[in-house]
Amino acid sequence: MPELTYREAVRDALSRAMREDDDVFIMGEDIAEMGGSMGVTQGMLDEFGAERVRNTPISEMAIVGTGIGAAMQGMRPVVEIMYQDFLTLSMEQLVNQAAKHRTMSGGQLKVPLTIRTQGGAGWSPGAQHAQQFESWFVHVPGLKVVFPSTPEDVRGLLWSAIYDDNPVVFFEHRLLYPLKGEVPDELEPIPFGKARIMREGADVTVIAIGRMVPEALQAAEEAEALGISVEVLDPRTLLPLDEEAIIASVQKTNRCVTAHEAVTRGGFGAELTAVVQHGAFDHLDAPIERVGAKFGPLAFAPAMEQWAVPHAADVLEAVKRTVARA
Amino acid sequence: MAKVEKKARSEGALSDERLRELFREMLLIRRFEEKVEERFRAGELPGFLHVAIGQEAVASGVMAGLEPDDTIMSTHRAHGHTLAKGTHPNAIMAELYGKTEGCSGGFGGSMHLYDVANGMLGANAVVGAGLPQVTGTALAYQFRKEDKVAVAFFGDGATNTGVFHEALNLAQLWKVPALFVLEMNGWAESTPMSQHLPITDLSQRAVAFGMHSIDVDGQDVEAVFTATKEAREYAASGKGPVFLNVRTYRLVGHYIGDPQVYRDKDELNELRETKDPIELLRARLELSDDEFEQLDTEVTAIVEESVAFAKAGTDPAPEDALKWVYA
Ligand SMILES: Cc1ncc(C[n+]2csc(CCOP(=O)(O)OP(=O)(O)O)c2C)c(N)n1
Numbered sequence: 001m002p003e004l005t006y007r008e009a010v011r012d013a014l015s016r017a018m019r020e021d022d023d024v025f026i027m028g029e030d031i032a033e034m035g036g037s038m039g040v041t042q043g044m045l046d047e048f049g050a051e052r053v054r055n056t057p058i059s060e061m062a063i064v065g066t067g068i069g070a071a072m073q074g075m076r077p078v079v080e081i082m083y084q085d086f087l088t089l090s091m092e093q094l095v096n097q098a099a100k101h102r103t104m105s106g107g108q109l110k111v112p113l114t115i116r117t118q119g120g121a122g123w124s125p126g127a128q129h130a131q132q133f134e135s136w137f138v139h140v141p142g143l144k145v146v147f148p149s150t151p152e153d154v155r156g157l158l159w160s161a162i163y164d165d166n167p168v169v170f171f172e173h174r175l176l177y178p179l180k181g182e183v184p185d186e187l188e189p190i191p192f193g194k195a196r197i198m199r200e201g202a203d204v205t206v207i208a209i210g211r212m213v214p215e216a217l218q219a220a221e222e223a224e225a226l227g228i229s230v231e232v233l234d235p236r237t238l239l240p241l242d243e244e245a246i247i248a249s250v251q252k253t254n255r256c257v258t259a260h261e262a263v264t265r266g267g268f269g270a271e272l273t274a275v276v277q278h279g280a281f282d283h284l285d286a287p288i289e290r291v292g293a294k295f296g297p298l299a300f301a302p303a304m305e306q307w308a309v310p311h312a313a314d315v316l317e318a319v320k321r322t323v324a325r326a
Numbered sequence: 327m328a329k330v331e332k333k334a335r336s337e338g339a340l341s342d343e344r345l346r347e348l349f350r351e352m353l354l355i356r357r358f359e360e361k362v363e364e365r366f367r368a369g370e371l372p373g374f375l376h377v378a379i380g381q382e383a384v385a386s387g388v389m390a391g392l393e394p395d396d397t398i399m400s401t402h403r404a405h406g407h408t409l410a411k412g413t414h415p416n417a418i419m420a421e422l423y424g425k426t427e428g429c430s431g432g433f434g435g436s437m438h439l440y441d442v443a444n445g446m447l448g449a450n451a452v453v454g455a456g457l458p459q460v461t462g463t464a465l466a467y468q469f470r471k472e473d474k475v476a477v478a479f480f481g482d483g484a485t486n487t488g489v490f491h492e493a494l495n496l497a498q499l500w501k502v503p504a505l506f507v508l509e510m511n512g513w514a515e516s517t518p519m520s521q522h523l524p525i526t527d528l529s530q531r532a533v534a535f536g537m538h539s540i541d542v543d544g545q546d547v548e549a550v551f552t553a554t555k556e557a558r559e560y561a562a563s564g565k566g567p568v569f570l571n572v573r574t575y576r577l578v579g580h581y582i583g584d585p586q587v588y589r590d591k592d593e594l595n596e597l598r599e600t601k602d603p604i605e606l607l608r609a610r611l612e613l614s615d616d617e618f619e620q621l622d623t624e625v626t627a628i629v630e631e632s633v634a635f636a637k638a639g640t641d642p643a644p645e646d647a648l649k650w651v652y653a
């Protein structure tokens with residue numbers, strides 16, 4: 001099996017779709033010559049030309065809105081919002097428009113639009129270039145929300161996003177881009193709503209997303225040395241959510257920790273916690289622990305930033321708290 | 327610098343016969359909206375309604391200047407646009423009654439009329455929000471080399487939204503086949519132009535993007551038709567989008583039931599007497615009372631039938647509310 005970085009895997013999915021299908025095109029700020037601020041679309045301008053690899057003005061509302069219009073005509077645009085933080089500028093088009101056209105039209109319209117974006121702390125950009133707020137979008141009926149953590153998953157899920165007939169908000173994590181992993185020779189689409197058990201374990205289930213998946217795996221290694229067997233589950237798609245797999249895992253382990261980089265309060269962990277307490281109430285041996293960032297705008301100085309966002313050590317502490325409750 | 331064309335009335339562009347057809351259509355829109363108002367006041371219509379009484383010549387004139395496969399997106403004030411685009415009055419009235427036979431299946435209501443098969447891609451209740459989607463629709467036509475234009479309707483209030491500027495800038499940058507039809511009625515709800523616009527000539531906003539702009543008298547259906555036809559040819563030929571700066575008058579309240587405390591009554595009465603596009607066209611066509619009565623009887627019957635159709639329509643099952651959340 002070939003090895004790709006997470007970044008290359010995103011590019012591979014985009015390029016394969018564009019080779020096969022004239023209806024797929026990409027647009028966003030600085031994605032053409034420069035290849036995007038994260039280098040994801042590097043080389044694509046040469047292969048596909050400026051019509052299909054479109055640099056846009058700094059107009060987040062119009063980037064998403066134009067994508068909606070083209071998608072309503074049956075094209076499959078993939079738009080890039082340079083930083084997740086700037087999704088806030090396109091919220092209206094996402095929440096009131098993309099997500100609602102199908103219902104408001106009584107089923108006459110579809111919006112097969114993919115919105116790719118990236119974010120995440122770990123490089124001290126300060127408070128406006130590193131937020132995570134995937135949970136906001138999970139609250140919007142009509143959207144789908146994806147947050148892959150491995151090269152294989154990002155490739156297979158991006159393909160599924162492009163070919164999904166609904167608007168999909170697709171989160172990538174900045175620190176994951178250089179991560180390498182094996183991918184199948186041929187691109188295998190990964191269906192939405194299927195969690196992946198990243199590591200099997202018996203004592204506690206850690207449900208992690210994005211960068212917290214590798215952090216949780218590291219915590220699981222460390223826990224093993226302490227005699228604690230940790231299962232790590234990555235839901236991969238937050239909407240739809242594989243509730244069945246989550247509940248089954250916690251019914252087996254009887255303990256649960258949720259982990260994301262976004263602030264804990266109102267984060268996706270709250271939704272996971274509700275799903276688990278309802279589906280595995282009688283199985284729980286300890287309160288569910290939530291791991292997330294501390295509740296403040298991200299501070300600049302590296303020491304403050306690193307203190308605020310969660311790491312493997314925070315997951316390990318949470319795991320220990322759950323097993324401490326006999 | 328992009329050009330602003332000043333359009334005077336352009337008599338002779340349309341035959342008398344065609345003008346009579348447009349007169350009939352405008353009268354149908356008027357009677358339809360008067361009926362909507364009546365039924366709303368009678369408590370039969372749920373929700374929140376805006377009529378475009380006084381602006382009928384814009385809807386009819388623009389649609390007359392388009393080709394059948396062209397598409398439109400509209401605003402909270404969408405009944406006239408939708409009727410003129412060819413949606414059956416029964417389907418619109420049924421939508422206002424929340425019936426499954428409605429043009430949006432009862433999921434949309436007055437502010438979310440859709441009739442995709444007829445080229446009506448949706449009315450939007452968020453001011454300005456449809457504009458980038460029109461840019462995107464036109465982008466798809468450009469990609470696929472289709473001979474179609476996409477048309478956005480919006481008001482003077484919408485030109486103050488950020489999304490208006492983003493959408494027009496991008497449309498002009500990419501020279502997509504779109505028309506941006508400003509219905510300049512001088513009001514955004516209760517706020518007069520003088521309180522929401524630092525300029526009075528809004529064509530300057532389009533020209534600032536390098537967009538071709540045409541000034542139009544929106545009370546003259548023939549002038550609207552002529553400008554639209556010219557704009558359509560320009561846009562479809564790949565030269566880029568066109569802005570239609572249409573001066574019109576909202577001869578009623580912002581919404582049905584609006585007491586219009588903010589508006590001078592004498593001024594409004596004068597506008598009603600001098601600027602009613604239907605009266606103006608009636609005079610121009612020199613319709614006799616008999617001729618007028620005949621047309622009026624015909625369109626009134628169509629409107630009555632739409633109410634009967636809507637009332638006899640099917641109520642959706644409550645649990646169908648979630649039928650279309652995902653494709
Ligand atoms: C983004 C947004 N802000 C406020 C409103 C409330 N609102 C509805 S219509 C309207 C005035 C719109 O004025 P204009 O664009 O001139 O259209 P007109 O009503 O004159 O047809 C306002 C403020 C809204 N629907 N959307």
Ligand SMILES: [Mg+2]
Nearest residue numbers: 481482513514
């Ligand atoms: Mg107005």
